[in-house]
Amino acid sequence: MVERKTKTNFSIRGFLEKRASFVMTAPAVTFMTIMIIFPIGFTLYIMFFRWSGGVTNPPKFIGLNNFLNLFKDARFANALVVTLYITAVGLLLQTVLGTAIALLLNESFVGRKIIRAFLLLPMMATWVATALVWRWMMYPKLGVLNFFLEKVGLPRLLWLSGNATVVPSIIMIDTWQWTPLIIVIVLAGLQSLPREPYESAKIDGAHGWQILFRITLPMLRPVIVTAMVLRTVDLIKTFDVIMSASQGGPRFRSENLNIYIYNTGLFYFRIGYSGALLLVYFLIILGVTYFLSRQRGEISF
Amino acid sequence: MRRAVLLLVVALLGSMVVFAGGQKPKAEAAEVTEFDWRNFEGTTIRILANRHPWTDAIEPLLPEFTALTGIDVNLEVYPEDQFRSKRSVEMVSGVAEIDVTMLMPMQEGPRWISEDWAVPVDQFLNDPLLTSPEYDKEDFLGAALDSETSTTYAPKGKKYLVGIPITVENQELMYRKDVFEKYNLSVPKTVEEMYQTAKFVNENIPGMVGIVMRGKGAAATSQWSSMLYTYGGNWLDDNGCPSINTPEAIGAFEMWGKLARDGSVGQELVAYHWYETTTDFSQGRAAMHWGPCNFNAIYEDPEKSKVVGKVGYTRIPKGPTGLSIPYIGTWGLSIPYLSKNREAAWYFIQWATSQDIVKRLQLEHMILGGRKSAWQDPQLEKYLPKDLIESSMASLEVAKPFNPPVIQISEFRDIVGVVIVTAIQGGDVKAAADEANRLVADAIGKSGECP
Numbered sequence: 170m171v172e173r174k175t176k177t178n179f180s181i182r183g184f185l186e187k188r189a190s191f192v193m194t195a196p197a198v199t200f201m202t203i204m205i206i207f208p209i210g211f212t213l214y215i216m217f218f219r220w221s222g223g224v225t226n227p228p229k230f231i232g233l234n235n236f237l238n239l240f241k242d243a244r245f246a247n248a249l250v251v252t253l254y255i256t257a258v259g260l261l262l263q264t265v266l267g268t269a270i271a272l273l274l275n276e277s278f279v280g281r282k283i284i285r286a287f288l289l290l291p292m293m294a295t296w297v298a299t300a301l302v303w304r305w306m307m308y309p310k311l312g313v314l315n316f317f318l319e320k321v322g323l324p325r326l327l328w329l330s331g332n333a334t335v336v337p338s339i340i341m342i343d344t345w346q347w348t349p350l351i352i353v354i355v356l357a358g359l360q361s362l363p364r365e366p367y368e369s370a371k372i373d374g375a376h377g378w379q380i381l382f383r384i385t386l387p388m389l390r391p392v393i394v395t396a397m398v399l400r401t402v403d404l405i406k407t408f409d410v411i412m413s414a415s416q417g418g419p420r421f422r423s424e425n426l427n428i429y430i431y432n433t434g435l436f437y438f439r440i441g442y443s444g445a446l447l448l449v450y451f452l453i454i455l456g457v458t459y460f461l462s463r464q465r466g467e468i469s470f
Numbered sequence: 471m472r473r474a475v476l477l478l479v480v481a482l483l484g485s486m487v488v489f490a491g492g493q494k495p496k497a498e499a500a501e502v503t504e505f506d507w508r509n510f511e512g513t514t515i516r517i518l519a520n521r522h523p524w525t526d527a528i529e530p531l532l533p534e535f536t537a538l539t540g541i542d543v544n545l546e547v548y549p550e551d552q553f554r555s556k557r558s559v560e561m562v563s564g565v566a567e568i569d570v571t572m573l574m575p576m577q578e579g580p581r582w583i584s585e586d587w588a589v590p591v592d593q594f595l596n597d598p599l600l601t602s603p604e605y606d607k608e609d610f611l612g613a614a615l616d617s618e619t620s621t622t623y624a625p626k627g628k629k630y631l632v633g634i635p636i637t638v639e640n641q642e643l644m645y646r647k648d649v650f651e652k653y654n655l656s657v658p659k660t661v662e663e664m665y666q667t668a669k670f671v672n673e674n675i676p677g678m679v680g681i682v683m684r685g686k687g688a689a690a691t692s693q694w695s696s697m698l699y700t701y702g703g704n705w706l707d708d709n710g711c712p713s714i715n716t717p718e719a720i721g722a723f724e725m726w727g728k729l730a731r732d733g734s735v736g737q738e739l740v741a742y743h744w745y746e747t748t749t750d751f752s753q754g755r756a757a758m759h760w761g762p763c764n765f766n767a768i769y770e771d772p773e774k775s776k777v778v779g780k781v782g783y784t785r786i787p788k789g790p791t792g793l794s795i796p797y798i799g800t801w802g803l804s805i806p807y808l809s810k811n812r813e814a815a816w817y818f819i820q821w822a823t824s825q826d827i828v829k830r831l832q833l834e835h836m837i838l839g840g841r842k843s844a845w846q847d848p849q850l851e852k853y854l855p856k857d858l859i860e861s862s863m864a865s866l867e868v869a870k871p872f873n874p875p876v877i878q879i880s881e882f883r884d885i886v887g888v889v890i891v892t893a894i895q896g897g898d899v900k901a902a903a904d905e906a907n908r909l910v911a912d913a914i915g916k917s918g919e920c921p
Contacts, residue, residue: 221877224562225585309738330741332895418687419740419891421884436880437913 216444228441235445245446247421248429251336252453255425256404259340264397266344267351268389272381274352275359285356292349300413303342304329307414329415335423342410347403351396358392359385398461405454426450502599511540513814515569518546518560520553522572524637524801527835528822535821541814554578561587566808569815573633573804576871577879580623582632582804584877589805590620590630594816605820606843613869614638614840617800623875625710633804634823635840640865641696641796642858644751644759644769647782649675658787661700661725664758668733671757681729682747683760685739685894687887688880690726692797692872693760694890696786697722699795705874705882711920712910714886715903721790723903727893739894752777760786762799763862764838766854783858785865798869800840838862881913 185192216235220228239245274285291299306313307328315325328338366384375383386393408427411417417424417432424432430450434443502509519525525547532543548556553572560566573582582588594600595607614635616622621629643664645657653675658664668680684690698704703718713719730739735750744761748768751759752775759765768774769781788794803819805812821827825844831837832844836853844850845863874882885906892902911920 222562223581223585224564309741310735327737327740330738416687418887419895420687420888432880432884437878 212444212447215441216448218441220440221438222440223438231441235442238442239445239449244421244424244429245426248424248426251423252405252407252425252427254336255340255343255407256401258337259343259404259407260397260401262340262344263348263351263400264393267348267396268355268386268393270348271352271355271359272385274356288352289349291346294346296346296409297413299346300342300410303338303345304414307338329423330419332419332422335415335419339407339410339414339423342414343404343407346410347400351393351400354396354399355389355392358389362388394461394464398458401457401461402454405457426453505599505602507539507602507817510811510814510817513811514542514544515809515811515814515818516544516546516567517818518548518553518557518568518571520572520801521547521549522637522801523835524831524837525572527831527837528827531827531830535818538821539814539817541817543818561585561806561808564808567810568806569809569811570803570818571806572636573802575618575623575632575800575802576798576873579620579632579871580875580877580879583620583624583627587807588632589807589809589812591633591805591816591819592631594813594820595631595634600813600816601820602824605824609825609841609843610635611638611840611842611845611863611866613640613798613866614800617798617869617871618802622871633802634819635800635802636823636828636837637801638838638840638866639762639764639799640862640869641693641786642761642763642861642865643784643786644761644765645782645784646754646757646777646780648780649678649757650782657782657784660788661697661790664787665725665729665733668729668758672733675757677755679735679750679756680733681758681760682734682742682750682756683726683729683739684744684747685726685730685742685890687740687891688883689743689887690890691883691886692799693762694722694726694886695870695872696760696796697726697789699797699870700786700789700793701725702789702791702793706876709920710914711916712882712907712914714889714910715900715907718791720899720903723889723893723899726890727896727899730894731896737895740891763858763865766858767836770855781855783855783861785861794868796865796869797872798866799872840866876914878913882910885909885913 215228217230217232218228219231219234220226270288274281274288309315309325309327309330312328314328318325327334329335362385366388367380370380370384406427407425408431411423411425411428415423417428426446427450430443430446433439433446437443525545529545529547532545536542547553557568557571560568573579573588575582595605615631618631618633618635619629620627620632643658649655649671650657653670655667655670656663658667664681671678671680684693695705698714698719701718701722703716703722704713707713707716730736734756735742744765747756747759747761748765750756751761751765752768754776763783766781766783770778772778786794786796803822805815805819809815823840825841828839828841829844829847832839833847833849833853839845842863845859850859873879874886876882889899889902889906893899908917911917
């Protein structure tokens with residue numbers, strides 16, 4: 170019997186050399202598929218189902234009901250308001266403070282470098298740890314903030330435990346932590362500004378405030394808007410500060426969209442509904458980012 | 471160079487595909503005619519455990535189990551959050567083999583029962599070939615065994631034991647004996663008396679509040695559950711509809727709010743979790759503490775407490791209907807349906823919950839177990855106050871689980887937490903409770919069926 174030998178000269182080495190581009194990217198592609206593409210695809214699929222994550226009770230198709238329920242959900246409306254509140258007030262405070270401090274630090278004075286380094290510290294610290302320290306400081310009974318309030322003769326506050334004070338407290342923590350980011354970006358922008366406009370302004374006899382509002386800020390606008398885009402996305406997504414400081418309480422007064430979605434998906438076993446919430450959340454972030462990016466594009470010098 | 475890179479790629483890809491499969495020795499299927507600890511010799515079982523004092527105490531005893539039975543034990547321990555999520559993933563994926571797991575029935579029971587994840591342990595418990603004649607099952611405290619019974623969570627389903635209890639805790643009223651004596655106060659027998667006593671302390675003793683308990687929304691619901699039961703209320707009615715806006719439940723909410731405002735730290739109670747309550751009580755800033763019995767470990771520790779030896783323990787006072795029903799919290803051992811060594815797994819549970827082991831854990835490590843014999847051991851009085859032993863034992867006969875018996879526990883607790891905060895803040899409790907009842911009906915998928 171004649172043995173038939175395989176004619177193809179197949180060797181692993183040959184294959185690898187010819188298809189190196191596929192082989193080399195395979196781990197990354199596999200990783201992306203498993204960790205990113207599949208979860209996104211699954212979320213887009215499951216949002217049309219009611220599913221509690223169980224095996225014996227499989228997902229049940231309910232069409233657009235998850236989206237219709239959004240309109241009846243008071244907690245969703247509340248989370249939307251809280252998200253807007255934190256984002257709008259936080260952004261305003263951080264931008265104004267950050268730009269002002271950056272302008273100050275751009276002047277030359279003794280100890281400027283040390284102060285710059287100190288102002289960056291909050292950003293370097295571990296997020297959860299700082300939020301926990303703030304929680305202790307804001308603790309109504311023994312917290313150091315109420316101690317100081319009493320010292321100067323002001324009434325004690327409930328801080329994170331009060332319906333009306335919880336969101337301002339959270340904005341305060343976030344502002345303390347993230348204003349430095351705006352300072353860094355604006356400071357870098359300030360140092361790259363051209364000198365010529367200032368020289369002409371001085372020759373024309375412009376004074377300090379005029380230079381600031383007519384020359385510096387308009388030229389800085391793209392830089393400030395970039396910093397604002399970064400902060401806006403982060404503020405909409407605020408999670409760790411709330412989770413460590415108030416867990417969304419009291420009475421859901423500090424529960425933003427991110428926390429609400431986290432609860433519905435992971436703890437309430439409303440997997441389909443949380444998928445629908447995620448889509449809405451994603452569209453909001455996309456819309457806001459798009460709007461802000463356009464603001465930046467209109468300016469050039 | 472190129473060759474080396476290619477070899478590296480091959481090695482990487484190879485390691486992704488190949489992974490070691492574990493060999494698992496199986497017990498011989500010999501004919502078994504009588505109970506023998508060595509019937510499953512040679513088996514290896516995998517145990518998933520939470521990082522918990524019980525786990526720390528049982529770990530050094532495992533060689534004794536292996537010596538007795540010839541069964542090898544792989545104990546995997548994770549911190550509580552990782553433990554729960556790891557186990558959920560393994561259960562849902564259905565591929566892993568867990569032979570024994572720690573389970574908190576009031577937390578995970580409803581889900582495990584609805585998914586049929588737990589192997590009913592009664593079949594082993596009642597089988598004389600599989601359970602030692604010395605294993606006295608009548609010795610378990612009533613509420614401890616009830617909390618492991620499926621019908622406690624699913625009244626209309628099949629009745630079976632989800633697991634066997636290993637640790638228990640119950641609600642107690644703790645009070646300062648010295649303060650009560652000095653001001654001639656008597657230990658409250660009813661909730662109303664407790665309120666009056668707390669109010670008296672707030673008004674008359676400087677630097678001290680009457681009572682502390684949890685007030686932080688969802689975190690407070692477990693402690694509040696004893697008040698609910700004591701007022702004659704419950705989470706659900708007989709039809710499985712939420713009943714947290716009944717007059718009983720509203721009475722319990724209102725009492726929590728009155729206690730907070732007139733007999734405690736006021737609105738600041740909204741910040742109170744267990745840490746705040748124990749700090750206040752152990753530092754002598756509160757006359758009473760509505761809390762779990764095992765905080766006695768903090769109060770009797772001279773390094774952490776200023777009130778060592780001054781704390782009295784008693785059953786929670788009676789509500790308007792004459793009931794005093796504290797909550798119970800239980801950890802148990804269960805056999806997941808994934809186990810392929812169910813009998814060997816039962817041998818482990820049987821050994822770990824035997825009279826001897828439970829008694830040793832309770833006396834040597836203060837792990838409060840579910841067996842009467844361990845609680846009744848005269849040695850125990852060396853370590854625990856007598857009034858605590860007596861009130862706990864009585865409580866653990868009648869107590870009820872601290873969570874609502876539904877799968878959506880987190881959502882239920884978050885919603886009820888809002889009513890508790892409303893009560894503490896002095897808001898409209900009736901309106902908040904009505905709204906909460908509607909939201910809970912929605913959350914547990916009963917909005918169409920419930921009024």
